[in-house]
Amino acid sequence: xxxxxxxxxxxxxxxxxxxxxxxxxRVLVKPIPEGGDDGEVDPRxxxxxxxxxLILPFLPRPKKNATxxxxxxxPRKMFGEYKGDFVVTEGIDTRxxxxxSADGYDVPVRIYKRSRAGxxxxxxxxxxxxxxxxxxxDIVEQxxxxxxxxxxxxxxxxxxxxxxAAHYPQPLDDCWAATxxxxxxxxxxxxxEKKIAVSGDSAGGNLAAAITLRDRDEGTGMVGMQALIYPxxxxxxxxxxxxxxxxxxxxxxxxxSKKPVEAMYRMMGMLTGSGGNMLENVYLQGYxxxxxxYASPILDDFHEIPPTLLAFGEHDFLAFENFAYARHxxxxxxxxxxxxxxxxxxxxxxxxxxxxQAEDLMAEIAAMMKEVL
Numbered sequence: 001x002x003x004x005x006x007x008x009x010x011x012x013x014x015x016x017x018x019x020x021x022x023x024x025x026r027v028l029v030k031p032i033p034e035g036g037d038d039g040e041v042d043p044r045x046x047x048x049x050x051x052x053x054l055i056l057p058f059l060p061r062p063k064k065n066a067t068x069x070x071x072x073x074x075p076r077k078m079f080g081e082y083k084g085d086f087v088v089t090e091g092i093d094t095r096x097x098x099x100x101s102a103d104g105y106d107v108p109v110r111i112y113k114r115s116r117a118g119x120x121x122x123x124x125x126x127x128x129x130x131x132x133x134x135x136x137x138d139i140v141e142q143x144x145x146x147x148x149x150x151x152x153x154x155x156x157x158x159x160x161x162x163x164x165a166a167h168y169p170q171p172l173d174d175c176w177a178a179t180x181x182x183x184x185x186x187x188x189x190x191x192x193e194k195k196i197a198v199s200g201d202s203a204g205g206n207l208a209a210a211i212t213l214r215d216r217d218e219g220t221g222m223v224g225m226q227a228l229i230y231p232x233x234x235x236x237x238x239x240x241x242x243x244x245x246x247x248x249x250x251x252x253x254x255x256x257s258k259k260p261v262e263a264m265y266r267m268m269g270m271l272t273g274s275g276g277n278m279l280e281n282v283y284l285q286g287y288x289x290x291x292x293x294y295a296s297p298i299l300d301d302f303h304e305i306p307p308t309l310l311a312f313g314e315h316d317f318l319a320f321e322n323f324a325y326a327r328h329x330x331x332x333x334x335x336x337x338x339x340x341x342x343x344x345x346x347x348x349x350x351x352x353x354x355x356x357q358a359e360d361l362m363a364e365i366a367a368m369m370k371e372v373l
Contacts, residue, residue: 002087002353005044009033009356010363025326025338032343033356041257041315042343044355049260068164068281072133079134085353088145091115099181101161102173108159109178110137112144113190118152120192122373124227124365125156125179127211129202129350132163132171132283140201142352146359151366154189156182160207167285172294175207176214183222195224195306197369201349202318203279205231209297216304223306225372227365229349230312233298234321235279236290240298241331243324251315257343261315264345298325302332307372309337311361313344337368 016031032042041049093115098106113121124147128140137157144155160174182189183196200208205228215223234243248265280290293300298321308329312322319340329336341348341357348355352362 002085003356003359004085004354005356010360013356013360023323023327025323025330025336027326028337028339030339030341030357030360036343037254038342039251039253039257040343041253041260042355042357045344045348046257046260049264071278072131072164072282075131076134079130080136080139082139082350083354084142084351084358087142087353087359088149092145092148099177101170101177103170105161105170105174107161107174107177108137109181110141110144110157110159111189112141112148112155112157114148114152117154117190119190121190122151122153122194122369123156123182123186123189123191123196124153124369125158125175125182125196125198125211127158127160127175127198127200127204127207129200129204129229129347130162132203132279134162135204139350140204143350143358143362146352146362147366150363151369153366153369154182154191163282164285168283168288168295171283172207172210172214175211179211179215179222180220183220192373194373196222197225197227197365197373198223199227199229199365200231201229202346203232203283205229206233206235206295206297209233210294212305213293213297213300225307225309225369226305227309227368228311228322228325229361230316230318230322230346231297231310231325232279232318232321233325234296235284236296236299238291238296238299240324240328242327243298243321246317246320250320253315261345264315265317298328302328302334305329305332305334307335307337307368309339309365309368311339311341311349311364313341313346313348315343315345317346335372337364339364 012033095111101107128135137159144157158178160171198208198211212223212226248262253261326338349358352358
C-alpha cells in the first residue's frame with residue numbers, strides 16, 4: 001500500500017521542470033523524473049506498453065454491425081479497473097450524499113474533507129473520466145484525497161450517469177446539479193464564500209469545460225477556476241484556427257519509443273472510435289449537435305473564461321486538441337497555465353502511487369487553487 005516509487009522522484013520532477021514558449025503559449029514542461037532523451041517514454045509506461053505493438057493486431061475488434069453497447073463493453077471494463085495504489089488512507093473524512101438533477105434523478109456525490117479541517121476552505125468539484133460510458137468515483141477517489149491532503153480544501157466527487165443508458169444532457173445536468181449544490185452549501189461545507197473550482201479528466205474534462213461555459217452563459221458566477229486534465233474538448237473533430245486534426249507522425253519520439261507511442265495512439269483510437277464519432281454516438285445521441293460549445297468547448301469564443309489549468313502528456317492522443325485549446329485561450333486573454341508531461345500518454349492522472357506525475361499534478365492543482373480562489 002502506498003507509493004510504488006521513491007518520493008524523491010517528486011522532487012526530481014519539480015527540479016527538472018522548465019518553462020518555455022511554444023507557438024505563443026507559455027508551457028511548463030515536466031520531465032521524466034529519471035531523465036532520458038527528449039521523446040522517450042516514461043519507464044513505467046514503457047514497461048506496461050512495450051508488448052503492445054506485438055499484441056495490438058490480435059486484440060478483438062467490434063463486429064461490423066456491433067451495437068454501441070457491444071463496442072464499449074471491453075473499454076468499459078478496462079476503464080472500470082483502478083490502476084493506481086492507495087497513498088492516502090487516513091486523515092480524510094468521506095461523506096456520501098445525493099443531489100437532485102434536472103429530471104429528479106438522485107446523483108450520488110462523495111465529499112472529502114480533512115478530519116481536522118480548517119475554516120474558510122476552497123472547494124473543487126471533480127468529474128471522472130471514462131469516455132462518458134466508463135470509469136467512476138472509485139477510480140478518481142485517491143486523486144481527490146491527495147488534493148485534500150496537499151491543500152486543506154473540500155472536494156466533491158460526482159457519480160454522474162453513464163452513457164449510452166443516459167445521454168446528453170443528463171451527465172452534464174448531473175454535474176451541474178452537484179456543482180450548484182456545492183456552491184449553495186459552501187457555509188455548510190466549512191468553505192469560503194468564494195467561487196469554486198471544477199475539474200475532470202478526459203470525458204470529465206469535457207464536462208468541466210462545459211460546466212464553466214454554462215456557468216458563464218447562465219450568469220450563475222460559481223466557477224472561479226477550471227483544471228482540465230487531458231480533456232476531450234472537440235467531439236466534433238472540426239478544424240479551427242489552431243486545430244488541424246491529429247497525426248501520430250507529429251509526435252516527438254525517440255527510435256526506441258516510436259512503436260509503443262504509435263501503438264498507444266492506435267489503441268486509443270480503437271477505444272474511442274478514432275475521434276469524435278464514438279463519443280458523439282455514446283454521449284450526444286442526436287440530442288445535441290457536436291459543434292455546440294457544450295460538446296466541443298474548443299469551438300467557444302473563450303470570452304470570460306476563468307483562470308485555467310490545462311495538463312496533458314506529450315504523447316496523448318488528445319494532445320493536438322488540448323494544445324489548440326491552450327492557443328485559443330491565450331488568444332482570448334484567458335489566464336491559463338499549460339503543463340505538458342514528457343513521456344506520457346493518456347490516462348496517467350488517476351494512477352496515484354504508480355505514476356509520480358499523477359501526484360505532482362495534484363500538487364499543481366492545489367497550488368493554483370490556493371493562488372486564485
